[in-house]
Amino acid sequence: MEKNEPLISVIVPVYDVEKYLPKCLDSLLAQTWRNLEIIVVNDGSPDGSWDIMQDYAARDSRIRLRRQKNGGLSAARNAGLELARGEWIGFMDSDDYAAPEMYETLYRAATEHDAQMAVCSLAYVTPDGTPLPRTSPITKDEVLTGREALQRLSGPQNWYYVTVMNRLYRRSLFEDIRFPEGRLHEDEFTAHLFYWQCERIAMVKKGMYYYVQRSGSIMHTESVRNRVDGANGMMERADFAREHEMYILAFAACNGALGCIAFAKGSTPEERQALAQVTERVDRLIDRLLRVPGCRTEKAKVALFRLSPALYRLALKIRGGGRGTHRRL
Template sequence: MEKLISVIVPVYNIEDYLPRCVDSLLAQTYQNLEIILVDDGSVDTSGVICDGYAKKDARIKVVHKKNGGLSDARNAGMDVATGKYIGFVDGDDWIDQDMYRSMYEACEKEQAQIAVCRYKQIRTSSGETFVPEIDASTGNSVLLSKTRALEAYLCEDEQYVIYNSVWSKLFLAEMVKDMRFPVGKNSEDIMFTTKAFCKMERLAYLNAPYYNYVLDREGSIMNEKVGQRRLRDEIPFWQEQISHLAKEGMTELSDKAAYRFYRRLLFYYIDFMENKDTRGFAGEIIKELKKEKENIVRIYKKDYVATGDKVRMKLVLAFPFAYYCAVKGYDKYVIPLRAKA
């Protein structure tokens, strides 16, 4: 008998997007679903839309609550979920009709505690759909061990592309039932995914983009105050990830996660320097790098650290603005020359 999947959908002021999302869930070829719509204090007609769907289909449950943010809404959904598996869909996105059947069957076939799929990026401003290149040679699903899956996730593997997002995954409920998202924070998926991966034994990887992610919806959390979000939420979560892996006894993976974190800080620095309104944040990134200098020196002696990364890190630690100028010069002169060659 097919097991129940609880799908948690946070809803906040998305009346123009919500019907498309819910309709995509009702159209799933896997029908044994518990669809939990969490109205997070919406002030538009989103709550009414939720109630209307609940009257039409008994699989839909609606939770109305005061506004507490995305994490709080997901937690409220987890509190009432009864499924054997738990999935998440953001209310302004939608999914392909075979998503949950494919992920469920992969978990059951591989005896995996988590299934992961890829996604399509939808740009609402232009109507453009960006579909990542998919290599279908891996077949329907591939079984990855805990260590291999963590390696792919932390090191941004090109063969097995695994994102932080919980909406690209299906979780065995008993494994995550005691976990909750940190309320009042953005980028909350980083630690939920990391902790879940540390608990699992096996992961089923599906090399197919079943999820449709709306990239630039006006009013979306991801579009708000990127500088503050990176400093207040993302950086502390990346640091917590590194610490958590070390506490779990995964020293090498912790160091590799730190390496990726330091590379990410270099990207943040250049990104902030590009705009005069965010250059103050660039200074904060340099402070963070210098604070981590001792650990950076240790990790950058590892064999897996690219030579170019070693050079870039030495330059930015000694002369941050010179590093910025070097990057801009490379982009302006070297890349066009290589394109012509």
């Protein structure tokens, strides 16, 4: 370890992942960047994860533990942020793992370019480690401004720029931001807020975050709550973009929200009420967007939903859309 090497804090929320947790923690302990603190937050996990966490903490002093009642992914990440002492912050889902050089590579990319964030490609794998064919939109090592990164949220594979796990953040980015507790799709609510603060973001083409695709993960489940929370996060981004006169991003986020809810069907009174509320909210958002200058093509797209949700759904099917969520495919 180099003298005065800064501390990197990696926050790992844990819930019902005893089968995957050892591989995740092993990959962190094997990092070439040795000055790590690994904050593992047991979010009321009902399985044997706590015993695994204690065993690893006894073996390596860099692992710090927290145990709390189940509050969801955002609550666990926020708890980790309160404990973190590092100048740089990273996040890892407890069923994923990282290449040994990931955090050192991200740190050096960030410091070389005086960036506030560094992002690498995802390497998609099955639970047994078999690579999956996925194309990364990060096609080269480059440096983006915060506004350029925001623009990519409106382009192809925009969800790729939403996830928090494949990146390293300067601690200062969290001064006024925490993840929204009680929500799914917490990344949708925060990605634009982080980018807005950045002067520079270092993009690293190499896939170093191993993103495990398993059917039991929360975001693989096509639930009404999943869709409603995703839509609400995208609508917050749309309003943020509209207020900052980034109109293409605002319309893209609005269409993302519509894609979340267009095919959703509530099977209970509570689900039907949630869908009615989010539809009413998106209708108000469309009103606001229809009043912005220009953007005739984008206006036509969102106006179609109001004119005929059935036609909007058909248009999504033709384009191959309609999921609205892309967490673990």
